[in-house]
Amino acid sequence: MRTCDRCGREATDADALTWITSVEAGGRRTYCDECSRTNLRAIEGKLDSEWW
Numbered sequence: 001m002r003t004c005d006r007c008g009r010e011a012t013d014a015d016a017l018t019w020i021t022s023v024e025a026g027g028r029r030t031y032c033d034e035c036s037r038t039n040l041r042a043i044e045g046k047l048d049s050e051w052w
Contacts (some may be wrong), residue, residue, distance in 0.1 A: 004032035006039075006049065024049060 002016040003009070009032045011019070018033040022043070030048060036043060 001009040003031055004035055005029045007033050009034070022049075 001019075002011055002019065004019070010017060011032070016030070016032075019030055020036045020043070021030050022048075023029070031039075031049075031051060042049075
């Protein structure tokens, strides 16, 4: 089971194939497809997730 670090949404590993993973401050963070689409520009701009 995976949990989105932004909104808390949960999904099985198979359903989370469209999710993204990033490494921030030495820790691994996972974001669901909805959160990653909503914040795409901030993610591509390498802004900290606290900012968006």
